[in-house]
Each structure stands twice: as C-alpha cells, then as structure tokens.
Amino acid sequence: MRSHSINPLAVSEFEAHSTPETELSILVFGKTGQVALELQRQADVIALTREAADLSDPEACAAIIAASDADVVINAAAYTAVDRAEEEESLAKTINGDAPAFMAKACALKGIPFIHISTDYVFDGSGVTPWTPKDQTGPLGAYGHSKLLGEEGITAAGGQTAILRTSWVFSAYGSNFVKTMLRLGETRDALNVVSDQVGGPTAAHDIAAACLSLAKQMIAGSTGGIYHFSGAPDISWAGFAREIFSQADLAITVNDIPTLEFPTPAKRPFNSRLDCSSLEADFGVSRPDWRESLTRVLIDLKESAP
Numbered sequence: 301m302r303s304h305s306i307n308p309l310a311v312s313e314f315e316a317h318s319t320p321e322t323e324l325s326i327l328v329f330g331k332t333g334q335v336a337l338e339l340q341r342q343a344d345v346i347a348l349t350r351e352a353a354d355l356s357d358p359e360a361c362a363a364i365i366a367a368s369d370a371d372v373v374i375n376a377a378a379y380t381a382v383d384r385a386e387e388e389e390s391l392a393k394t395i396n397g398d399a400p401a402f403m404a405k406a407c408a409l410k411g412i413p414f415i416h417i418s419t420d421y422v423f424d425g426s427g428v429t430p431w432t433p434k435d436q437t438g439p440l441g442a443y444g445h446s447k448l449l450g451e452e453g454i455t456a457a458g459g460q461t462a463i464l465r466t467s468w469v470f471s472a473y474g475s476n477f478v479k480t481m482l483r484l485g486e487t488r489d490a491l492n493v494v495s496d497q498v499g500g501p502t503a504a505h506d507i508a509a510a511c512l513s514l515a516k517q518m519i520a521g522s523t524g525g526i527y528h529f530s531g532a533p534d535i536s537w538a539g540f541a542r543e544i545f546s547q548a549d550l551a552i553t554v555n556d557i558p559t560l561e562f563p564t565p566a567k568r569p570f571n572s573r574l575d576c577s578s579l580e581a582d583f584g585v586s587r588p589d590w591r592e593s594l595t596r597v598l599i600d601l602k603e604s605a606p
Contacts, residue, residue: 326515327370329353329361329403330377334471335417338508339376346370350377355395358402365406372515373407374415375400376508382421382443383565389442396446401453408459413518415511420467420499420530422448425569428498430534432575433465433526441566451526462514462524464507464579467572468531468540471504472600481541482601485550495538495556499572500530503593510585517583527582528574531590543591547598 323344330336331347339345346368353361355377365373379385379395400416407414421444422437439445454461470476484491510529518524535543538556545552559568580586 324516324519325369325371326512327365327368327373329355329373329375332474333376333378333380334469334474334476334504335507335511336376337473338471338504339374339511342505342508343512345374353377355379355399356391358394358399361399362402362406365403365410370412371519372413372415373403374417374511374515375403376417376511378417379443379446382441382568385443385446386441386565389446392442392446393449396443397449397453400450401457404454404457404459404461407461408457411459413460413462413515413524414454414457415462415464415514415518415524416450416454417507417511418451418463418465419444419447420465420569420572420574422451422465423569423571425497425571427571428573429571430573430575431528431571433528433578440569443566455526460518460524462518463526464510464514465526465528465574466502466507466530467499467574468501469504469507470501470594470597472597472604473504477501477537477540478544478594478597479601481544482548482550485545485548485552488552490553490555491541492555492557492561493538493541494559494562495536496558497568497570497572498534498536499569500532500534500574500587501540501590501594502529502531503588503590503597505596506531506588506590506593510579513585514583522583525578525582527579528576529579529585530572530574530576530587531593532587533589534573543594547591547594 385392424438470478
C-alpha cells in the first residue's frame, strides 16, 4: 500500500519559502511547466516539483495541502501529452482528474481557495461561436476527458474554487507552438500549417497574472466558478505562425492546410474560441493581446539564447 505521508522534499519547499504573516502564502503544484515558471517570476510562491508532489498519488497531494500554511493553492501541473494520453488514459485521468479533485477537497476542508487551470479540450470544437463556461462539454479524446473529470471533481468538492479554462499556451519555456515554429524556421523556407482550427493563443505570463489576480480577490472574498481566459484576437494556427515569423523577422512562407492533411492520434477541436466575458465581469481580468505577449516571449528567447 502506498504511503501518503508528507514528502520531505515538499517540507523543504515550505521551509525555504517561509513568508511573514502579512504576506500571501501561495502554494503551487508544478515548478517547471510554462505557467508554473511564470508564477515564480511574478510572485514569491511555494512551487512544488514533481518529486515533491507526485500527482499520480492524489492522496499525497491532499496531505501536502493539509499540512501546509498556504492561504491559497494553484494547480499549474498536469498531464499535457495530448496524443500519448490516448494510450495512457488511466494515468492522465489520475493526474488530471483525481489529483485536482483531492486537492480541492483538501482546500475545502481548510477553508482556502483553490485555483485550477483547465482547457478548451473539454469541448467538442464544433461551430464557430465562442464557448461560454455554461456550454455543454463534450471532449473528443482522452486528454479532454481527463481534464473534464478534474473539473467535475473540483466542483463536487464544494469549496471556494476557480477553474480557468485556457487555450494554445505559449512561452519562452518548455515545448510549445512558438518554439516549434522558430526551430523549424531555422532550416526551412516554407511550412504547412493547419488553418481550419481557430482559437486564442495565450501566453503563460498572462495566465499566471490572471491566476494571481484571482488568488488575491478570492482571499478577499470573491467566490469563484468556471471561467474562460485566452488571448485575443482569435486566429488559426496558420495565422499564428505567420505572426511568429513576422515578429521574428524570418522569411518563411506559411501554406494553409486542412486538419485532414495533418493527422494526429488524438482529435483536435476545430473551434477553440472562448468567451471570456464572465472573467472580466467578475474579476476585472480582460483578454490580453497575444501579439504583444508574443513580442515579450521573443525578447525572452533572444535574451536567453547562448
């Protein structure tokens, strides 16, 4: 039987980031992911590594929260391998579904807010109208199903929670579309990019800022709920690629192709547009211009280049 005692690595994280009583103590699950890294850049948070907090052991994650002095918990960790999830659905459901539910229950017992990052993949991607938080879900694949399972578990926990669905995350870190395009652009003068999938590219920097804003307002009494947050304006992957190459001063021709010409193990939603109006109405957080965020990411990449 698995032990669910506190991981010593998690304890050391708390000790290393002890803060005065007057400061907000934010516990973040995740340390090396895109949003987790941005959270650490923007605030003095307690970020837990995968070794310190293993999301494949949901009860251990709940135990960490129970033993912490955190004022708010943000889950910025997830199983994000969309295609591999088709073969590892059980693991994806544990990490994306069970773990967040256990975290939310632990937060509810302590009476502290819980903020969770979800995805547009909980929808089936039909139509052209932006999805609202109240729209019927219908994930197309294992990844989306696992994320929806997490949303359902969090909602059922009954605490003060905020689920932030977002899309097309990019940053100067990890693996993402921006870095892939730049890498391919180093050796090619033309690329075929899908043009019939449309959504809002969202910088990890902006997601982190939104999470921190929600955290402060929820501590002050705001309730929470399910919200959408993505960059504006909505655009196709091909259009996104063109803007990347334009800002990077790379003369790359982008050829529009349909999804049928770029098959993947997991189906992708055609319509990833998200209606973010309720987030602005309840928390004053508006959609950022992803083109401006892209400029910042490209500067970060240039400054970090060897």
